[in-house]
Amino acid sequence: MREKAFFKRSRRTVALALAGGLAAAGGLTACGSSSSSSGSGSSGGVPTVTMMIGGIDKQIYLPYELADRLGYYKKYGVKMKLSTESAGGVGAEDAMASGQVDMAGAWYIHTIDFQLKHKDVISVAQMSGAPGERVLCSKKSGVTSAAGFAGKSIGVTDLGSGTDDLILMLAAHNHLSTSQFHRVAVGDGSTLLAALQKGRVDCAITTQPTVNGVEKAGAGTSVIDLATTAGVNQWMGGAWPSAAVLTLQSWATSHEATVQKVVNALVATMHWINTHSAADIANALPATYVSNGLTTKADYIATLAQDKAQFLPDGIMPANGPATVLETAKIDGTVKGQTVDISKTYTNKYALAANKAEGFPVSSGSGG
Numbered sequence: 001m002r003e004k005a006f007f008k009r010s011r012r013t014v015a016l017a018l019a020g021g022l023a024a025a026g027g028l029t030a031c032g033s034s035s036s037s038s039g040s041g042s043s044g045g046v047p048t049v050t051m052m053i054g055g056i057d058k059q060i061y062l063p064y065e066l067a068d069r070l071g072y073y074k075k076y077g078v079k080m081k082l083s084t085e086s087a088g089g090v091g092a093e094d095a096m097a098s099g100q101v102d103m104a105g106a107w108y109i110h111t112i113d114f115q116l117k118h119k120d121v122i123s124v125a126q127m128s129g130a131p132g133e134r135v136l137c138s139k140k141s142g143v144t145s146a147a148g149f150a151g152k153s154i155g156v157t158d159l160g161s162g163t164d165d166l167i168l169m170l171a172a173h174n175h176l177s178t179s180q181f182h183r184v185a186v187g188d189g190s191t192l193l194a195a196l197q198k199g200r201v202d203c204a205i206t207t208q209p210t211v212n213g214v215e216k217a218g219a220g221t222s223v224i225d226l227a228t229t230a231g232v233n234q235w236m237g238g239a240w241p242s243a244a245v246l247t248l249q250s251w252a253t254s255h256e257a258t259v260q261k262v263v264n265a266l267v268a269t270m271h272w273i274n275t276h277s278a279a280d281i282a283n284a285l286p287a288t289y290v291s292n293g294l295t296t297k298a299d300y301i302a303t304l305a306q307d308k309a310q311f312l313p314d315g316i317m318p319a320n321g322p323a324t325v326l327e328t329a330k331i332d333g334t335v336k337g338q339t340v341d342i343s344k345t346y347t348n349k350y351a352l353a354a355n356k357a358e359g360f361p362v363s364s365g366s367g368g
Contacts, residue, residue, distance in 0.1 A: 047258040048079040052092040053105035056084035057289040059208040059304055060132030060243055063269050064105045069284050070272060072265035078258060093246055097121055102251060107162045108244040111345035112329050116338055120249040123346040125263045126317045127243035130232045130310040133166060134211050136220035141202035144223050146170035155186035155195050155204030163205045168332035170235060189294060196220045208303045213294030227307040239318035240325060260350050267315040267354035274313035278305035314362050315351035322346060
C-alpha cells in the first residue's frame, strides 16, 4: 500500500533515517526491477520470486521478513527477493501490477481498486485481520473519537493512501463530509511526530513503532484503535483484512506451484507468530527494525504484544472481511455505484492447501 515506512530499506541496501539523526548501517542492495519479475527466474531449479513490501520494517508487515529470517522460503523451495517502497517511489501494489515485481506485501483493499481499473489483482494469502493503525490526537485538540474530526486537520501518510481511506471511512461513519475537516500528508515516523508537535495537525494515523514514539514524546495519545480485533469491531463493524500477498491473477495462474511454495512459507510463519511471544518475534527480526530512533526493543516488544492479535494464524481470509472492506470502499468513494465481484479479489485455496499439508488447524471464521 502507499504508506511510506519510517525507514526506507531494501533487502540489499539499508539506510536508516532515524529521528534524532542517528546514522545507519547497510550491506544489502535493492532488488528494484528484478530480472525475475516475469516469474521465470530460477536458481538451481528453485524458482526466484520478487516481492515488494509497503514498509518492510513496520510491525504490520513483519511476516514477510520474518519468513526469510526463519528460513521458511528456502525450506518450502523458493528463493525470495524482498524489497520495500521508497520515499516518493512507486507503491508496492503498483510495482506488482505493472510487472516490476511478482508479488506485493500490501493491503487487501487494493484488489478492489484494481478491479475497478480492470486489473485482475488477487490476494493469495491474508496476513492480518486489522490494519494495525491507531489514530493519535494531541491533548489540546480535544478529539476523542472520529466525530471530533470536524474542523480539525488530520494527518495521513499520503493523500490517496490506505491511511487516507481509513480516515475517510471513519469520518463517513460519523456523518462527516470531506469539506468538514482537512487531511494533510505527513508521512510517518519523524515527519508525523513533528507535524503533531508543531500543531500542523490535530490528529494523525500511523502504525508501530511510530505510535510508541509519538506517545513517549507526549505529542499525542491513541484515541482510535484499528490495531486489534476489538478495535476494528468497534470502529469498523468487523474484521478488516489488511496485510496480504497480492499478485496478478494471470501470474498466479501461470505459476501455481511457485505461488503455493510462497504461501506455504508464509502460512508456516503465521503459525509461528501465533505460537511464539512478542519477544521471540522481535529476537528473530533485524535489530534495526526493533530498536531505532522512535522505539527501544523493550517498547517494540510491549507494543507488539498488545497488537499481535491483528495477525491471522492461518493465512485464511476472515469470513466477513471482504464485505467490510468493500463497505469502506463505498463509504470513502473508491466505489461509486460500480459492481465489484468480491469473489475475484481473493482466494483461500493456497492457504487451505498449506494448512492441510502441514496439519495446521484452520480458523472456523475463515471465508470461502
